[in-house]
Amino acid sequence: MASQNRLTATLIDAMTLAPLPQPAAAPLLEVNDLSVSYGKQEVVRGVGFELGRGKSLALIGESGSGKSTIARAILRLLPAGATARGDVGFDGQNLLALPERRFRLLRGRAIGFVPQDPGNALNPVRTIGVQAMEAAALTDEPNAAIRKALILETFAQVGLDNPQRVYDSYPHQLSGGMLQRVLIGLAVLPRPALLVADEPTSALDVTIQKRILDLLSRLQHDLDISLLLITHDLAIAAERTDSLVVLKNGVVQEAGRTSSVFSSPASAYARKLHADVPALNPDRYARLRQTGLRLRDADEAPKIEVSAVTKKFAVDGKILTAVDDVSFSVPAGTTHALVGESGSGKTTTIRLLLGLEEPDSGTISVAGEQVSGRSATSLRAVWRHLQLVYQNPFTSLDPTWSVEHLVREPLDRFKIGTPEERTKHVREALANVGLADHLLTRKPGALSGGQRQRVAIARSLVLKPDVIVLDEPTSALDVSVQADIVEVLLSLQAKLGLTYIFVSHDLALVRQLAHTVSVMQRGRIVEHGNVTDIFGNPQHAYTASLLESIPSGITEPARKPQPVSRQHLRQEQLA
Amino acid sequence: MSNAYLTYAGKRLGQAVVVILLAYVFTFVVVSILPGDPITSVLRNPQNGFSEQEIAEIIAAQGLDKPIIVQLWNALSGFLTGDLGMSMRSTRPVSTLIAEVLPSTLILASAGLTVALILAFAVAYGTRFVPRRYGQGLLRGFPSLFLSVPNFVIGLVLIHLFGFQLGLFRVINPNSFWATLFAAIALGIPVSAQIAEVLIANLDKEAEQEYAAVARSRGIGQARLFAKHLLKPASLPVVTAVALTIGELLGGSLITETVFGRTGVGSLVQRSVSTQDLPVLQAVVSLGAVVFVLVNLIADLLYPLLDPRVKILGGAKRQPTTADEPSIGATKAVTP
Numbered sequence: 001m002a003s004q005n006r007l008t009a010t011l012i013d014a015m016t017l018a019p020l021p022q023p024a025a026a027p028l029l030e031v032n033d034l035s036v037s038y039g040k041q042e043v044v045r046g047v048g049f050e051l052g053r054g055k056s057l058a059l060i061g062e063s064g065s066g067k068s069t070i071a072r073a074i075l076r077l078l079p080a081g082a083t084a085r086g087d088v089g090f091d092g093q094n095l096l097a098l099p100e101r102r103f104r105l106l107r108g109r110a111i112g113f114v115p116q117d118p119g120n121a122l123n124p125v126r127t128i129g130v131q132a133m134e135a136a137a138l139t140d141e142p143n144a145a146i147r148k149a150l151i152l153e154t155f156a157q158v159g160l161d162n163p164q165r166v167y168d169s170y171p172h173q174l175s176g177g178m179l180q181r182v183l184i185g186l187a188v189l190p191r192p193a194l195l196v197a198d199e200p201t202s203a204l205d206v207t208i209q210k211r212i213l214d215l216l217s218r219l220q221h222d223l224d225i226s227l228l229l230i231t232h233d234l235a236i237a238a239e240r241t242d243s244l245v246v247l248k249n250g251v252v253q254e255a256g257r258t259s260s261v262f263s264s265p266a267s268a269y270a271r272k273l274h275a276d277v278p279a280l281n282p283d284r285y286a287r288l289r290q291t292g293l294r295l296r297d298a299d300e301a302p303k304i305e306v307s308a309v310t311k312k313f314a315v316d317g318k319i320l321t322a323v324d325d326v327s328f329s330v331p332a333g334t335t336h337a338l339v340g341e342s343g344s345g346k347t348t349t350i351r352l353l354l355g356l357e358e359p360d361s362g363t364i365s366v367a368g369e370q371v372s373g374r375s376a377t378s379l380r381a382v383w384r385h386l387q388l389v390y391q392n393p394f395t396s397l398d399p400t401w402s403v404e405h406l407v408r409e410p411l412d413r414f415k416i417g418t419p420e421e422r423t424k425h426v427r428e429a430l431a432n433v434g435l436a437d438h439l440l441t442r443k444p445g446a447l448s449g450g451q452r453q454r455v456a457i458a459r460s461l462v463l464k465p466d467v468i469v470l471d472e473p474t475s476a477l478d479v480s481v482q483a484d485i486v487e488v489l490l491s492l493q494a495k496l497g498l499t500y501i502f503v504s505h506d507l508a509l510v511r512q513l514a515h516t517v518s519v520m521q522r523g524r525i526v527e528h529g530n531v532t533d534i535f536g537n538p539q540h541a542y543t544a545s546l547l548e549s550i551p552s553g554i555t556e557p558a559r560k561p562q563p564v565s566r567q568h569l570r571q572e573q574l575a
Numbered sequence: 576m577s578n579a580y581l582t583y584a585g586k587r588l589g590q591a592v593v594v595i596l597l598a599y600v601f602t603f604v605v606v607s608i609l610p611g612d613p614i615t616s617v618l619r620n621p622q623n624g625f626s627e628q629e630i631a632e633i634i635a636a637q638g639l640d641k642p643i644i645v646q647l648w649n650a651l652s653g654f655l656t657g658d659l660g661m662s663m664r665s666t667r668p669v670s671t672l673i674a675e676v677l678p679s680t681l682i683l684a685s686a687g688l689t690v691a692l693i694l695a696f697a698v699a700y701g702t703r704f705v706p707r708r709y710g711q712g713l714l715r716g717f718p719s720l721f722l723s724v725p726n727f728v729i730g731l732v733l734i735h736l737f738g739f740q741l742g743l744f745r746v747i748n749p750n751s752f753w754a755t756l757f758a759a760i761a762l763g764i765p766v767s768a769q770i771a772e773v774l775i776a777n778l779d780k781e782a783e784q785e786y787a788a789v790a791r792s793r794g795i796g797q798a799r800l801f802a803k804h805l806l807k808p809a810s811l812p813v814v815t816a817v818a819l820t821i822g823e824l825l826g827g828s829l830i831t832e833t834v835f836g837r838t839g840v841g842s843l844v845q846r847s848v849s850t851q852d853l854p855v856l857q858a859v860v861s862l863g864a865v866v867f868v869l870v871n872l873i874a875d876l877l878y879p880l881l882d883p884r885v886k887i888l889g890g891a892k893r894q895p896t897t898a899d900e901p902s903i904g905a906t907k908a909v910t911p
Contacts, residue, residue: 077788104794113792120785124884125808134793170883186793 028053028193028226029074030089036069036250038082044069044250046086051243053193056220056227058237058258060273061247062478063449067230068116069250071198074228075113076103091193108138112187112225114197114216118179118204122171128182129167138190150189158185158215177208181215188219195220198230205341206505210549213240232478234273235280238262238553246270262553276483279508279550282535285486289335289513291494301368302329303467303499304336304353309362309372311348322348323359324523330516332466335493335500337510337531339546340520346503349520350469353501354388355379367466384414387460391472393452397444403430404440407458414463429458432495433488450481454488461492469501474509486513508550511535519543584876591872598864599654599857603647606853637661637854654861660854664847669858672843679750680839683758684828690763691820695770695813702775703782703801718772721764726827730761730834749837758835762827766820773816777809811882818874821867 029051036044044066051057059067073084074095088095090111095103115121122131129151136147148167155163158181171179180200187195197216201209217240220227231237237244237258244261246254246269254267265271275281311323323345330336338346351357353364355371364371367385374382387410390396397406407429411422427437433454444452453473460468470489474482490513492498504510510517511531518528519542527540538544625633634640637660638649653660659669701714721729737743737757744753781787782805790804829841840859847855879885 072788075792077791079783104796107792107794109794111792113789115785115789117785121789123786123790123804123808125811125882126804130803131790134790134795138794172884183789 026092027051027089028091029228030087031070031074032087032089034070034073034084034086034088036066036073036078036082036084038079042250044073044084047245047247047250047252049243049245049252049255051194051226051228053226054220054224055243056217056229056241057243057245058229058231058241059245059247060231060234060237062232062480064249065247066250067232067247068198070247071196071228071230075107075111075196076100077113108135108187108192109190110193112190112192112195114180114184114187114195114200116199116202118176118183119171121183122179124171126170127167128169128171128174132167132182132186132189135186135189151185154185154189155182158182158188158219159211160185176204177212180204180208180212184212184215184219188223188225191223192225194226194228196228196230199232200229201236202232206507207341207545207549210551213551216240233551234262234277234479235551235553239551246273272480276480277508277553278482278486278506278512279552282508282511285490285512288487288490288494289515300332303332303367304328304330304501305363305365306349306353307363309349309352309359309364311352311357311359321523323352326362326518326520326523326525328516328518328525328528330499330501332499333493333497334515335502335513337502337504337514337517338520339504339507339510339517341505341546343522344520345523346520347471348523350388350471350501350503354386354469355382380414384463385466386469387463387465387467388469388471389453389456389460389473392476393444393449393456394476396456397452399444402441402443403435403447403455406444406455407462410459410463416463425462426458429461430455432461432492433458448481449477450484453477453481453485457485457488457492461496464496465498467499467501469503471503472505473502475504475506482509489513507535507546519546580879583879587872587875591868594868595861595865596651598868599651599861600647602857602860602864603650606857607643607646633663637663650857659858662847662852662855664850664852664855669854672855673840673858673862676839676843679837680828680832680841682755683762683831683837683839684824686755686759687762687766687824687828687831688817688820690759691767691770691824692817694763694767695774698767698771699774699778699809700801703778703805704797715775718768718775721768722772724765726761726765727830727834729764730758730831733757733761734835746836749835754835754837758831758837761834762824762831765827766823769820769823770813770816773812774809777812778805781805781809811878814874814877814881818871821870825863825866 027050031050032048034044034047035042043064047066047070049057049059059070061067069078069082072078074088074090076095078084084096086096090106095106098106122128129148132151132155133147136151139147139150141147141150152163152167155166160166160178160181166174166178166182174182184200195216200216201212204212213236216227216229219225227241229237229241241258244254244256244258245252246261246265246267248269253269254261254265261270262274265274275284278284306329307327309323309326310321313320313322326345326349328336338349340346348357352359353366353371355374359372362372366382369382369385371379371382371386401409404426407426408422411417411425416422417425426440430437430439435451435454435458439447439451444455447455457468457473473489474485477485486509489500493500500514502510502514514531516529517531517534518525519534519540520526521542527534527538527543534543535547538547638646641649650660657670659673661667662669662672665672698714698717702711705711705714734746734757737753738746744751744757746754748754749758778801787800787804790800795804828839829844831837832839832841833845840862843855844859846852847859
């Protein structure tokens with residue numbers, strides 16, 4: 001009973017102590033002329049911005065723009081060998097000039113950090129409870145039982161259903177979304193004045209992304225925290241923040257109120273970022289998409305026919321139906337998208353399509369040839385028509401091979417043409433994806449992410465296949481690079497009449513480039529049809545929720561601060 | 576302790592027994608096809624002065640007149656019941672001979688392992704906390720330096736320095752505390768180099784992980800980060816590394832015993848090789864196999880208990896995640 005009272009007292013203390021908004025006071029965070037170099041290479045140059053108390057600011061840009069480096073400089077978590085110069089004013093003191101001993105007192109207590117990849121942000125061999133205790137220790141609450149109660153209370157506050165179970169778990173036992181909730185909870189538990197969130201949702205599914213961002217926005221308003229959000233998605237920044245700093249190559253391109261930068265970007269780079277967000281430009285590729293369609297022969301049989309396919313797996317002694325009675329057909333020269341969250345059965349479906357798994361029932365045919373029930377050797381004949389582009393070009397290419405070797409390998413394997421003809425094919429394929437000949441001798445390590453994915457596409461093109469399976473081909477890439485790849489894919493389709501199976505959880509992207517779509521949930525297709533129909537008028541609740549999760553850059557009124565909540569929480573505790 | 580773990584442990588134990596039996600059979604075959612007939616060279620050696628009748632008795636007693644497969648069967652069933660046969664040289668049971676010298680070697684080997692572990696962890700700790708200008712680089716060079724120095728060289732240097740120059744121990748009393756300690760140091764240094772190499776590399780790797788940065792953002796200091804976060808995950812591979820150094824430790828013990836003049840398994844082996852006392856050699860080699868297999872068995876059984884991420888098939892514990900938030904691993908789980 002006594003401890004219950006103390007818990008209540010502590011919670012009230014923690015809430016009363018939280019900084020209250022001070023009108024027209026000095027900004028909480030004031031960055032001036034910040035430069036960061038790795039060795040001799042300067043990656044951030046003369047960056048400056050201000051973040052007011054209780055306000056939110058987004059740093060936006062593609063990889064290499066220096067946005068994460070700025071966040072780490074503020075947190076003083078730069079890797080060894082990196083040096084930051086300039087002035088990071090926080091609550092009146094320059095963080096860069098503080099001795100480590102004094103800065104440590106601010107860590108966690110005044111400045112919280114939510115990292116990018118929740119799967120890697122907690123110690124894998126220690127329980128979540130042990131790590132949560134480290135955050136709880138920052139509240140200076142002497143009683144361990146109350147500290148633990150605070151943790152469980154926070155876990156419940158961030159929407160974790162069973163706080164005690166989460167407390168006892170190891171990180172690998174929780175999903176990515178749950179881990180990110182844990183990390184956000186641990187960051188806000190000591191009631192910091194500033195929260196730095198470094199792409200907090202880029203490793204998560206789109207529906208979970210929305211929930212996590214909602215949570216961040218809610219906590220920011222309820223607890224009066226200033227939020228510094230790092231993101232590459234302009235639509236997310238527009239929805240969630242008050243002001244915006246656009247970065248490119250470590251230099252500020254544009255800064256200002258989010259609404260004005262979003263609605264009328266002044267710099268060329270901000271305009272490009274705006275144009276590259278699929279959600280904001282659903283019809284950007286309408287013309288290219290139509291060209292592809294016009295080429296096809298309406299009477300031709302479907303290129304791909306999947307009918308009533310079911311696949312079950314035994315997991316932990318239980319039967320899991322990964323793909324449940326799935327059917328779809330794809331006309332030649334069109335793009336069919338498979339969408340759904342992780343675990344919806346998309347990946348298993350394409351593995352079945354590629355003949356990498358045998359269906360338990362149902363049939364699959366590609367270009368008139370049966371895929372299911374074939375031996376490994378006769379599958380080779382199918383693979384000649386059916387190629388796969390993997391999700392992550394950073395891991396799918398052998399780092400020790402040259403571009404020429406990588407693209408040429410399928411030709412050598414299928415023994416197509418003379419060596420001279422193979423060289424010609426390789427150059428053709430590279431030209432098709434817009435890569436210059438001088439890259440032939442490069443290794444993947446010397447290429448950018450976009451160039452690597454082009455190499456992967458060229459590699460699938462050399463065999464002149466009819467069908468290319470694209471497994472989330474842009475999910476590892478930046479928005480602007482993604483736009484380049486989408487353009488390459490669509491012009492190839494228009495030129496060569498390719499049929500695409502496009503697997504994605506990004507519905508905005510699907511809307512841009514696919515013709516037909518199947519929405520998958522727990523192994524079943526819940527809705528399918530023409531992209532414009534489904535997106536314009538979703539029939540299934542799941543499709544509607546997926547569509548709603550797409551960041552559109554529009555702030556909903558419901559997301560505005562709810563002034564009652566703090567009082568409400570307090571009453572809840574007293575009751 | 577789950578059922579899956581017990582099943583796993585039972586299976587690993589079974590495998591270990593099979594490996595030990597195969598090692599025994601292998602040594603037996605190798606020894607019997609070796610060139611040179613030990614019976615001729617030992618028994619018919621005129622210096623030994625056995626009469627033809629005595630030779631016949633010994634051959635009958637050892638069962639050497641039986642077919643090789645019967646000899647193997649007898650030896651193997653003896654091995655399984657703890658009867659290692661008779662020494663051809665001293666006509667005493669092999670098990671007695673080994674029991675006499677084993678404690679001394681075990682003391683040396685475990686002292687050597689202790690020294691190796693302490694040294695390895697101290698060096699690894701130093702690489703994280705000694706500033707660069709005070710010789711962190713030197714500490715990082717420690718593993719490659721000591722891997723390249725054979726332990727008998729280290730032993731000789733230690734004897735010269737601490738035995739003769741400083742008089743810390745008397746060379747003629749090799750079983751005294753100090754003599755044992757320095758022998759253990761000579762044995763432990765090269766072994767510690769291997770362990771330190773694994774530990775330093777893993778500490779560096781763990782320190783670069785995102786969770787270390789996140790922990791620091793929570794105000795965790797360097798010392799606590801090392802002790803509470805980096806040390807455990809970095810030490811897990813050390814369990815395997817230690818198990819693999821057991822061979823080094825056993826082989827090294829034999830050499831170190833010779834250098835320091837200790838009576839142990841080393842001196843027994845030396846004697847048996849020079850006199851071609853095959854039953855003793857067979858027993859010692861098999862014993863080495865048993866120790867090696869047992870230590871690796873222990874390491875394998877410990878690992879799932881130490882590392883929560885290691886899942887034993889069938890006993891996988893995954894928390895049911897909320898239906899609307901499918902786990903990141905779900906796709907992997909259905910497409911093995």
